[in-house]
Amino acid sequence: MSELNAPNDPYAALRIPEFRSFVTARFCFTLAMQIQAVVVGWQIYDLTKDPLALGMIGLVEVVPSIAVALYAGHLADLTSRKKIIILCNLILILCSLFLFTYSFDPQNLLVRLGVLPIYLVIFLSGCARGFVGPAVFSFMPQLLPAKTFYANAVSWNTTVWQAGSVLGPAVGGLVYGFFGISAAYSADLFLIAFAFVCFSLIGAKPLPETAEKLPIKESLLSGVRFVFGNQIILSAITLDLFAVLFGGAVALLPVFAADILDAGPQGFGFLRAAPAIGSIVTAFYLAHHPLGRNAGRKMLWAVAGFGVCMILFGVSRSFYLSLGLLFLSGMFDCVSMIVRQTLMQTLTPEHLKGRVSAVTGVFIGSSNEIGSFESGLAARLLGVTTSVVFGGAITLLVVGATAIRADKLRKLQF
Numbered sequence: 093m094s095e096l097n098a099p100n101d102p103y104a105a106l107r108i109p110e111f112r113s114f115v116t117a118r119f120c121f122t123l124a125m126q127i128q129a130v131v132v133g134w135q136i137y138d139l140t141k142d143p144l145a146l147g148m149i150g151l152v153e154v155v156p157s158i159a160v161a162l163y164a165g166h167l168a169d170l171t172s173r174k175k176i177i178i179l180c181n182l183i184l185i186l187c188s189l190f191l192f193t194y195s196f197d198p199q200n201l202l203v204r205l206g207v208l209p210i211y212l213v214i215f216l217s218g219c220a221r222g223f224v225g226p227a228v229f230s231f232m233p234q235l236l237p238a239k240t241f242y243a244n245a246v247s248w249n250t251t252v253w254q255a256g257s258v259l260g261p262a263v264g265g266l267v268y269g270f271f272g273i274s275a276a277y278s279a280d281l282f283l284i285a286f287a288f289v290c291f292s293l294i295g296a297k298p299l300p301e302t303a304e305k306l307p308i309k310e311s312l313l314s315g316v317r318f319v320f321g322n323q324i325i326l327s328a329i330t331l332d333l334f335a336v337l338f339g340g341a342v343a344l345l346p347v348f349a350a351d352i353l354d355a356g357p358q359g360f361g362f363l364r365a366a367p368a369i370g371s372i373v374t375a376f377y378l379a380h381h382p383l384g385r386n387a388g389r390k391m392l393w394a395v396a397g398f399g400v401c402m403i404l405f406g407v408s409r410s411f412y413l414s415l416g417l418l419f420l421s422g423m424f425d426c427v428s429m430i431v432r433q434t435l436m437q438t439l440t441p442e443h444l445k446g447r448v449s450a451v452t453g454v455f456i457g458s459s460n461e462i463g464s465f466e467s468g469l470a471a472r473l474l475g476v477t478t479s480v481v482f483g484g485a486i487t488l489l490v491v492g493a494t495a496i497r498a499d500k501l502r503k504l505q506f
Contacts, residue, residue: 102380105245110235110294117290118228119252121181124283125221126260128188131268131276132214135195136207152214157222161450165315168226168446173234174296176227180220181288187217188284192277225453230445233437234297242437246430247379251372254426258368300442315447318440324388325439325448327498328432331395333455334490335428338483347476353411366415370422371429378430387431388504392495394427399487406480435504 105111132149168176190213236245268276319325349360383390401421408414432452440448470479495502 102244105236105241105248108235108237108241111232111245111248113290113293114232114235115248115252117287118249119256120283120287120290122253122256123260123263124184124188124280124287126257127264127267127276127283128191128217128280130261130264131273131280132191132210134265134268135273136210139207148211149214152211153218153221156215156218157225158454160219160222161226161454162313162315162447164223165226165447165450165453167223168230168449169300169443172296172299173227173231173446174291174294177224177231177291178288180224180227181284181291183220184217185281185284185288187213187220188277188281192274192281195273195277226446226449229436229449229453230442231297233442233445235294239438243382243430243434244379246433246437247375247382250426250430250433251375251379254368254372254375258365258372262365300445315444315449315451318444318448319451322439323498323500324504325432325435325452327494327501328391328428328435329452329455331391331490331494332428332432335395335398335425335487336456338486338490344471344476344480347471348405348414352409352476353414355411359411362415363418366418367422367425370419371426374423374426375430378427383427383431385505388501391428391431391504392491392502394424394431396488396491397421397424398428399484399491402484402487403481406477406484431504 101107106115129149136149191210194209194213232245232249233239233242236242263279264276267279319329345360345363349355349363353359353363355363398421401417401424405414405417405421408417436448436452437445470482473479474482
């Protein structure tokens, strides 16, 4: 396929066999990790009856992931990205195999050892996921013949990732509920193994040419310097960071479902899925209708729209209105995500992609955890409704400040 045809063909990236293998692997990988998260959560709470034990799952996973991030980015730019992905995938297969065996418990290990081995496996899984993230991000453009495919590839990659994120919890909960924990872990193990096979089918790619050899400390910091030295990328990351940090209401959805909207657990499930479904719809649409002109302004308007949705969600007392607002928030968030990912793929030199991905992963990844803490603290101090409205207002202020100061992002064209 010629480079000129790529922008006009909504399925341009999917016509590349290795990219099809890549997105299939990404879907199975995401689905497996979501199933595993649901089952581990149910299992640990069933064993401990302690809500704090549930909170520890995310902490045990995110700390090692962030701790290894900069080195993982450095490694992704100096070592075969496929080898890193395959090795990390293999480690995750072993983790899933252990969880399946431990839950099957033929020797009554659960009674004797408790949940500590599960936490250790989640810690190891967090390390592997910390390494695989930069490798996957920097490996994807190596499968594409030209930069004109990047926006289309990002749209499809986002679509399959969001689809896995939506289906994973549902599949995990249904399999666990109807067939038991061993069947749920079996599904997790099968999917992560299938992802391993799909990644293995992709040919090895040459290492990117490095402009200069740097000491490891300089190499680790080069990604940080690049991000903070590029106004467009830094502005895009900042928008996403503050939108997630202050604007998100996901951590408080159980409170809204139970106490404000009186929707119960079933309603909570719909509320939780609505943003991701909105994101899937938008990603699919943008694969067929790329942003093109005025992409920077569209991103600013999208983040502003996200903030407005959060403000209205905070004051809504109608379940269906709240559901619709969360759906719209997912649509707006998807626009921001696709612009940011496309910018990073397009503007980052090939030999820095792993390190830049690691830096943005630390900012965006940690903002989810910190944002959940901020939401809980603000709700305690200000009240649930006020905290969500306040967060949405902060998001709008950040958009306004970015629009004024980041003229390069505002004038961005694809």
